[in-house]
Amino acid sequence: MTTRDDVREFLTTRRAHVQPEQVSLPGGSNRRVPGLRRNEVAMLAGVSVEYYAKLERGHVVGASDAVLTAIADALLLDDAERAHLFDLARTANASPMRKRRTAPKPLRETVQWMVDGYTAGPAFARNGRLDVLAENALFRGLYWDLYQSTERPVNLARFTFLQPDLAAEFYPSWERSADINVAILRTEVGRDPGDRALQDLVGELSTLSDEFRIRWGAHNVRHHANGVKEFHHPVVGDLDMRYEAMEPMGEPGLNVLMYTAVPGSVTEERLKLLATWVATNEQAGDGPRIETGDARRRKDAR
Template structure:
């Protein structure tokens, strides 16, 4: 079989696209497995490479099937989007062969479950932030902090976050979204020194959420909008990379205080798995900590989240 015809089961559907009524689970499973297989080199798994004679990137289907201990026909059906009755043991074996991360393995499992066996995805509710959490944000002086939703909505923030990232309170509610700002607002391209990494991470978070809620119309609308308006988003969406938001370091170039390097921590809320608290901080006595002190005075004029217009 010629592996270059991998998309033959979905001829009318561009790779990585989102339908108006949600994501096509068969296409998602097919493209996810194909892109994971394509990123593995034969030498990565101890297979002698034939160099320029290989016609496809990454591993062949039969090589991956052998590594996973399944038949080529079985794996081919799975990669074509037919995950019916696939067992957890087989998915684990394929995940090990593909060297999937924990987030990728969970994503594969969700995509491969037959629709009749999946728990029904409830329609995501309108996002609200508890009063106590808003009070916690306001009490966090000196550190930028915000609460975001799973679709990258910016739901609540403190004055330091507005001073660092921009005065979100003056934006229309629909514009307060990290994905929209990252790809459609030139100011954020200037703010993040490692914008490519920021953009890649943002798409990976949305992909992970898409696997959990394939029928979310708001997510489909967001993906459709960004795919039309941003070539970079469309390219990254087609990679099918997934990632959990965790912790790390961001380098920024702020228009008022210049260069600063901040660490961030993501805290997932115990009573709402679709919201998380993100806090940025600087090393004590570092140039970045001095920059945050300078920003604190400017941030006094920012519109606090509780006074910002609410979504319709």
């Protein structure tokens, strides 16, 4: 799909999500389309119906920040949706030279050290494609079955949609996890549309998973900053954890996520058990193959 297609479908789906009553407009049962009409969005944004219709057809080249902000306000966009709209407009306005993607930088070894140094829970660094670029021992223990494969990097979206039976057992709230995965990938497409590996991943998942394809068409986006995540580990049982995500300065698209348990909770005790279990298995040579930082940097350089 082109940026124009993405803009058209994003604005169309956002308009369908807003009910007239939410913006103090009369509703009624005689509406032929879900959500707002184009002329209502235009009125709320203070632009002509013709101009808004042009924008919704994907023609955002030359649209000012003020107009985009007015459209975002009219459609009640949240922070992630608002940023996505501006990303799409930035891509549409970029020159062909600026649209060319530079080669990704190798992961700094200090990021791996930071992740390794966190022992209160699982921690990892990932890119916008949901490739795991660095992880600590507890993260490997949490995703133990996934790490038995030699395929690297581990990709959380492939796990969620291409191993659905295993993922459904691992994620008690699989539907929510699937929604989050797709929203993160959709956000990354808007931020970095020139990422060929991301395009290939989306194509692969769209071809092989009906669940992914349906969610992709919804055009939902997300800033994955913090929250609660539940897991079912085959050895230690249910884990109820909180997470915080951080983006290192100067590394757009790279996220470091750290999980922790409520102090004194059952999950905290189970994480201690998991730490002992993974240490025992890795020391015995039964653990997954682990790439060193040097090996990862050589792969990134390619």
